[in-house]
Amino acid sequence: MAAQAAKKTGGSRSGKEGGAAKAAKANTEDYLRMYRQMVKIRAFEDQANQLYLSAKMPGLTHMYSGQEAVAVGICEALTDEDRITSTHRGHGHCVAKGAEFRQMFCELLGREEGYCRGKGGSMHIADQAHGNLGANAIVGGSMGIATGAALSAKLQGSDFVTVCFFGDGATAQGLWYEVMNMAALWKLPVIYACENNGYSEYTRTDEIAAGSLTARAEAFGIEAHRVDGQEVLAVNELAQRLVERARHGEGPFFVELDTYRYHGHHVGDINRDYYRSKDEEAEWKERRDPIVNFGKWLEAEGILSADDLVAIGDEIRAEAEAAVAYALNASYPEAGEVDMHVFAGVDHALPYIDGYAKGAGA
Amino acid sequence: MTREITLSKAVNEAIAEEMRRDPSVFLIGEDVAEAGTPFKVLSGLVDEFGPERVIDTPISEPGFVGMAVGAAMTGTRPIVDLMFGDFLYLVMDQLCNQAAKQHYMSGGKLSVPMVLRTNLGATRRSAAQHSQSLHALVAHIPGLKVAMPSSAYEAKGLMKTAIRDDNPVVIFEDKLMYQDKAPVPEEEYLIPFGAANVLREGRDITLVATSSMVQVAAKAAEALSAEGISAEVIDPRTLVPFDEATVVESVRKTSRAIVIDEGHRNFGVTGEIASRISEKAFYHLDYPVQRLGAMDVPVPFSPALEDLTVPTPEAVAKAARRAVRGEVADAA
DSSP: OOOOOOEEOOOTTGGGOSTTOOOOOOSHHHHHHHHHHHHHHHHHHHHHHHHHHTTOSSSOOOOOTTOHHHHHHHHTTSOTTSEEEOOSSOHHHHHHTTOOHHHHHHHHTTOTTSTTTTSSOGGGOOBGGGTBOOOOSSTTTTHHHHHHHHHHHHHHTOOOOEEEEEEGGGGGOHHHHHHHHHHHHTTOSEEEEEEEOSEETTEEGGGTOOSOHHHHHHTTTOEEEEEETTOHHHHHHHHHHHHHHHHTTOOOEEEEEEOOOSSOSSTTOOOOTTTSOHHHHHHHHHHOOHHHHHHHHHHHTTSSOHHHHHHHHHHHHHHHHHHHHHHHHSOOOOGGGTTSSSSTTOSOHHHHHTTSSOOTTO | OEEEEEHHHHHHHHHHHHHHHOTTEEEEETTOSTTOOTTOTTTTHHHHHOTTTEEEOOSOHHHHHHHHHHHHTTTOEEEEEOSOGGGGGGGHIIIIIIGGGHHHHTTTSOOOOOEEEEEEOOOSSOOTTSOOOOHHHHHTSTTOEEEOOOSHHHHHHHHHHHHHOSSOEEEEEEGGGTTOEEEEESSOOOOOTTOOEEEEOOSSEEEEEOTHHHHHHHHHHHHHHHTTOOEEEEEOSEEESOOHHHHHHHHHHHSOEEEEEEEESTTSHHHHHHHHHHHHHGGGOSSOOEEEEEOSSOOOSSHHHHTTSSOOHHHHHHHHHHHHHTOOOOOO
């Protein structure tokens, strides 16, 4: 499996790339990191699913399993200063952008040591230190935030790039068309990354989407690409080029990444026969799994042995299990924290809103 | 030195001063640059600060409000111009699900130092979709601060405080007051949030009024004064935070209260403030707390009908007389 060239689907600026584009990551260290990051995401999700099935996790969560090559291929092209916005299916983006298992599991379990002190949970994990502006529980809800982060970078004269992750379901939201228009008008350094896993919650997207997604972006004069989202090197190669160009003012870009969600819409969506077949699921898992296929390629290239692959899997699984064990024993936030962090500069919101405590500067 | 300037000019000065003070402040919205908004509030700012900091957008309210949220989360301080308060409905997800909750959902890691300035007020003959006073909608949402200036002086001081606040602040200007003048110092000043202004002291009744209704209450108090009724007039200035202590203290003194606000009466600001008075000053009350709000109908176009929907000084004075005389309140 060689890095597959992304299908170019046009765009007015398509002729200008090349010189500025950095070559795809082409050394062993990068390959190994990408492999490990994908295995980490899968291991995280396997543990999260078990937490749900064993009733140890409050609420629901949405599994990223199957889509690992998208988050890793793109985030490996970014620096810690570059920003992403994520989705309800966001654990993969969070891991790929550099987050730690322990704080992530603490967040999923509502513990004080979680990334958001347990106040966000699975659907709102944010990891500002690594440029993750947060998952978002409104489908398409972060499209404005991502585009605004790109506007901010431009106003501040910085060269940070923002990647806006969203699913095919989110392309039905009007907000996307509003912000694409402005991003194109103002040449903002934002990349709209649509992970097309084929399903808008419990409905096949091709039943509810007219025309092609790339054509929608192209209507705004945005250069659009479509790439196999199961091939991490193809994703990374494209992301490297587009991030570099966006850094130099050639954005925005749109990328449609064909991928597949192994689980249902969320962990509780077990019986899926009414919207997709088991054969279809088996086909993707058995023939197009991004981790298995990349592992085979690493083996074929002589970078890793079969034993190495097993060892990496075991090591990361053990790491995830240890993080879960830690999180299950971690403390919940104190009750007094319930009205903290409502307002910046205000310790406790309840006395503040009634006028009995002053906030900072107000 | 104090001079008289319009509310419009006061807002313009506040924004210009803060943009000079802090290069991270910028303006974004529809027709904010050369047009200076339909009310001309922002006229001239693009000349001083350029189109990079005074950004004209397409007519895409959710889009530019969402972008302001993202910009605020990443090191800048946007002032969003929402042309009419009625357009709040278009931006509710970005304002209430995104801006209001980022700080909390991230456990305090992310913040949204953003001002959304918009307007309220009927009797401009603009009918049901350009005349609403929707501040109660946003005051209901934890994480948003809400300021309600009632004069040029208030508008300037509250706007400067809003711009320096590290949270999303929604500031409602009364669109009928843009040309009203008031004394405004030339020297810099800020008005803190959560500190009510007692415009007029009185013994017999407390009139709590917001924004456009402050002048209505003040006129009523003047008329009542000629009849020997001494009314205290309080402008809370901000709904979130709300200076409950000043209001409660006043009612404990006067024993009577009327709350006047241009939002719809049903499930709105008047009910909230009246309830706080009832909770905290119950044993001091000599009369049920009265409420005057916009009539609970869509704002009609016809002047003959529209004028019936908004509280007037006469209506406030009438309610005050009945309260002071202890007349039985209307059942309906």
